[in-house]
Amino acid sequence: MFITQITVYLENNQGTLRSLTKLLAEHNIDMIALSIADTLHFGLARVLVREKDIEPAIAALRENGFMAKTNRVLCVGVQNQPAGLDSVLAIIEDSDISIEYMYSLNYILGSRALLVMRLSSEQMTSEQIAEMLDSKGVTLINQTEINRL
Known part of the structure; x- marks a missing residue:
């Protein structure tokens, strides 16, 4: 993840x-x-x-x-369309997770734009944050997929 x-x-x-x-x-x-x-x-x-x-x-x-x-950071694939990023940010905000920083890659994987995120929470570990995002349908890009870019 x-x-x-x-x-x-x-x-x-x-x-x-x-x-x-x-x-x-x-x-x-x-x-x-x-x-x-x-x-x-x-x-x-x-x-x-x-x-x-x-x-x-x-x-x-x-x-x-x-x-x-x-x-270790997360790479998130968001729909490359209006509101694609907003839908992911809504999940992050609703889960009381902070974005320490974020930046985009000049690559698209399938129909998804790629964003690197460093997230933190007082209630969850990094692993729990990743699992929660995955369970809510957020596409997480792994190192193997990055290697193929």
């Missing part, structure tokens, strides 16, 4: 993102998705790669001075 995301901490300096993308390119690692966020002191790059590339990417990043870690 979960996929693995790489989070890379970036200095807020010109060229740092290019250093990240160049390094992954030199190691022939294809980024399936990239999300950038910034804070006062550093930036965050959230990166999805195919499963076979996760460990090589982490190793290359760390060997080149980047602070990088992996996180």
